[in-house]
Amino acid sequence: GEQVEQLPSILRVQEGSSASINCSYEDSASNYFPWYKQEPGENPKLIIDIRSNMERKQIQELIVLLDKKAKRFSLHITDTQPGDSAMYFCAANPGYQNFYFGKGTSLTVIP
Amino acid sequence: DPKIIQKPKYLVAVTGSEKILICEQYLGHNAMYWYRQSAKKPLEFMFSYSYQKLMDNQTASSRFQPQSSKKNHLDLQITALKPDDSATYFCASSQDSRAGNTLYFGEGSRLIVV
Numbered sequence: 001g002e003q004v005e006q007l008p009s010i011l012r013v014q015e016g017s018s019a020s021i022n023c024s025y026e027d028s029a030s031n032y033f034p035w036y037k038q039e040p041g042e043n044p045k046l047i048i049d050i051r052s053n054m055e056r057k058q059i060q061e062l063i064v065l066l067d068k069k070a071k072r073f074s075l076h077i078t079d080t081q082p083g084d085s086a087m088y089f090c091a092a093n094p095g096y097q098n099f100y101f102g103k104g105t106s107l108t109v110i111p
Numbered sequence: 112d113p114k115i116i117q118k119p120k121y122l123v124a125v126t127g128s129e130k131i132l133i134c135e136q137y138l139g140h141n142a143m144y145w146y147r148q149s150a151k152k153p154l155e156f157m158f159s160y161s162y163q164k165l166m167d168n169q170t171a172s173s174r175f176q177p178q179s180s181k182k183n184h185l186d187l188q189i190t191a192l193k194p195d196d197s198a199t200y201f202c203a204s205s206q207d208s209r210a211g212n213t214l215y216f217g218e219g220s221r222l223i224v225v
Contacts, residue, residue: 001156001167001169031210032211042218043201043216045216094210098144098156098169101154
């Protein structure tokens with residue numbers, strides 16, 4: 001199956017600064033890239049996604065970028081707040097196949 | 112109000128025993144999945160079903176058997192439990208198995224094998 005690499009595994013930022021998480025994938029058939037946020041003891045929840053026909057998508061403070069040639073995509077959280085502290089997972093979804101997840105990034109926003 | 116119901120939420124089992132994790136979704140979805148999350152392997156894909164048919168199985172052990180009695184049900188039977196099976200098991204669903212459909216997770220069943 002698809003392999004998704006996610007870095008960094010741990011990220012600490014000051015409140016108000018930006019946080020960036022990078023993911024790469026191998027299967028050129030992957031054409032849908034969601035991002036999930038998981039708080040302790042809870043299930044992963046979709047926060048933003050991007051499809052292969054787009055290069056950039058923004059929802060409020062969340063920005064995702066997709067570079068299909070390099071097979072990389074990234075999540076950028078601008079003006080981070082303590083409530084953004086959580087685990088973040090990227091995923092790649094090849095057609096008619098499953099969702100393959102990165103190993104996660106533990107984000108801590110320091111007040 | 113969760114639309115993907117998993118039961119039980121917490122479970123302690125004895126090594127060697129057998130347990131069934133229940134999953135029902137009320138989103139009208141046609142594809143259902145099981146993922147396992149542990150400290151060693153976050154969000155590891157296990158099985159996918161589409162219209163009650165097995166689409167993919169990436170679980171090496173036959174001790175894990177999915178069971179789909181209805182379109183909106185996908186239970187997971189685990190036999191001969193081992194301590195290494197301790198994890199949170201997430202059921203998930205999407206509209207169908209085509210790419211680009213949002214994947215929704217249930218609240219998870221946390222299994223501890225002693």
